[in-house]
Amino acid sequence: xxxxxxxxxxxxxxxxxxxxxxxxxxTVHDGKKLVYLDSAATSQKPRQVLDALNEYYERHNANVHxxxxxxxxxxxxxxxxxxxxxxxxxxxxxxxxxxxxxxxSESLNLVANMLGWADEPYRVDSDTEIVTTEMEHHSNIxxxxxxxxxxxxxxxxxxxxxxxxxxxxDIDEVITEKTKIVTLTLVSNIMGTINPVxxxxxxxxxxxxxxCVDASQAAPxxxxxxxxxxxxxxxxxxxxxxxxxxxxxxxxRQELLEDLPPFLGGGEMIETVSMHSSTYAPAPHKFEAGTxxxxxxxxxxxxxxxxxxxxxxxxxxxxxxxxxxxxxxxLEVPDLRIIGPATAEDRGATISFTLGDIxxxxxxxxxxxxxxxxxxxxxxxxxxxxxxxxxxxxxxxxYLYSTPAEVDALVDGLEHVRNFxx
Amino acid sequence: MKLDSMYQEVILDHYKHPHGRGLRDGDxxxxxxxxxxxxxxxxxxxxxxxxxxxxxxxxxxxxISQASASVLNDLLVGKELGxxxxxxEAFLELxxxxxxxxxxETMEELLEDAVAFAGVSKYPARVKCALxxxxxxxxxxxxxxxxxxxx
Numbered sequence: 206x207x208x209x210x211x212x213x214x215x216x217x218x219x220x221x222x223x224x225x226x227x228x229x230x231x232t233v234h235d236g237k238k239l240v241y242l243d244s245a246a247t248s249q250k251p252r253q254v255l256d257a258l259n260e261y262y263e264r265h266n267a268n269v270h271x272x273x274x275x276x277x278x279x280x281x282x283x284x285x286x287x288x289x290x291x292x293x294x295x296x297x298x299x300x301x302x303x304x305x306x307x308x309x310s311e312s313l314n315l316v317a318n319m320l321g322w323a324d325e326p327y328r329v330d331s332d333t334e335i336v337t338t339e340m341e342h343h344s345n346i347x348x349x350x351x352x353x354x355x356x357x358x359x360x361x362x363x364x365x366x367x368x369x370x371x372x373x374x375d376i377d378e379v380i381t382e383k384t385k386i387v388t389l390t391l392v393s394n395i396m397g398t399i400n401p402v403x404x405x406x407x408x409x410x411x412x413x414x415x416x417c418v419d420a421s422q423a424a425p426x427x428x429x430x431x432x433x434x435x436x437x438x439x440x441x442x443x444x445x446x447x448x449x450x451x452x453x454x455x456x457x458r459q460e461l462l463e464d465l466p467p468f469l470g471g472g473e474m475i476e477t478v479s480m481h482s483s484t485y486a487p488a489p490h491k492f493e494a495g496t497x498x499x500x501x502x503x504x505x506x507x508x509x510x511x512x513x514x515x516x517x518x519x520x521x522x523x524x525x526x527x528x529x530x531x532x533x534x535x536l537e538v539p540d541l542r543i544i545g546p547a548t549a550e551d552r553g554a555t556i557s558f559t560l561g562d563i564x565x566x567x568x569x570x571x572x573x574x575x576x577x578x579x580x581x582x583x584x585x586x587x588x589x590x591x592x593x594x595x596x597x598x599x600x601x602x603x604y605l606y607s608t609p610a611e612v613d614a615l616v617d618g619l620e621h622v623r624n625f626x627x
Numbered sequence: 628m629k630l631d632s633m634y635q636e637v638i639l640d641h642y643k644h645p646h647g648r649g650l651r652d653g654d655x656x657x658x659x660x661x662x663x664x665x666x667x668x669x670x671x672x673x674x675x676x677x678x679x680x681x682x683x684x685x686x687x688x689x690x691i692s693q694a695s696a697s698v699l700n701d702l703l704v705g706k707e708l709g710x711x712x713x714x715x716e717a718f719l720e721l722x723x724x725x726x727x728x729x730x731x732e733t734m735e736e737l738l739e740d741a742v743a744f745a746g747v748s749k750y751p752a753r754v755k756c757a758l759x760x761x762x763x764x765x766x767x768x769x770x771x772x773x774x775x776x777x778x
Binding site: 234581 | 753
């Protein structure tokens, strides 16, 4: 153990936690231990979640909300039980405010489409403005560009500062009486920045605009309380929070979900259907057309149980300790430049960097040879790369199972990269 | 080490000392990107009748994509269009071989330094890097020809 690793406080018992994640035992490239540092892309899954998926398919599989037979009732209870778990996890006032989608992208597209088809006072049209930020994942940019192109609404942006923070100096000019919706990320997926959303929400409330928060990189890592947050919509995805792929969540305030029109039509979301017209089921079902991702929702429920048992506060403290250590160690690597906050304050456990002139692709390839999995590229946040005049970054991201030893492995690996291309 | 099969000395040499880099006069210009990683290349072709008078380029990307553009410049400038297409097709075949193709003598003669990329074909994520400049060249050539500037 290096000296610097001693005295790290707030760490979880990763030895015990890692036993829950079978994949973390894997080796790659002729026996190299897998060092998985790409949890911001997707997290690994604990046995508890894998077992829940398996048990669902082996014991309870049936379509939901239809059959009167035993296993159909069981499947429905499990699916709706997962909704209860998610509602409790985010402190939603009502379980009916939790809509299951296939991922955060679908959740954000759903909000954009609700507003595009809505009547007044929510309707986004050519007289109105949409506000987002330069820091967003493409999934919180493109749906709004589409909405803007289709409705003629103006798309406005908050910029970012040199040190990877949102530039709110022009907040009163960006969010105005014309603003209908402000949509932004709680935690940047490329820089790890935790954004001061309260300030933005206050301003949005002053002008009567709705606020949509992309919590994809927040929900897995910290306490997410939608009531405390005071946003109108919150989107996140299951697979980044130890759940399966194929399940996402949109939380929305109940009165909005009652007022806003459905987007996808089909089975499950209706009340009555005739050839002339249909009436819709109340939320959340109004927004869940077709057979939903049942097993995946059940898996997400198990993921929420898993995270809650460890405690989101504890997970957050663990990641803060790992992040502080990682920032410190990475800054010791010659020619390494952190893109985003170069301190551990107000940031999550995702750190992007460049290494001299060595392209991130080459960095990632040489790290992979040592068993270290990082993400390279623009991380679906190309405007951030453009902002800093770089083609791409190497990104290391940590989670509840990450250890200081893995930070050391990364730093050693980067030394090897420098030698290889030196 | 496996990594050395990808990062051959020849490739690293071309990466560190690229041949023919920089944009010069051309008949057509294209800009190609690799959307998954952000590699970019702007490439111009200049034809003198059926002969490739110049391929000039500017771009940013990993060692593989940059070295590949350098090798392309070496191989194609001065060649007749028909020969150039043969080289391009051979390189494409090599890159799509998933590491299964052992270049024979004919291919080695045709591809010269470009056979060093054989190891890259084992890494699916990197094949696109190696092919970026070649696809750009093909596109630029098609544009130059359709504009009738090579007649």
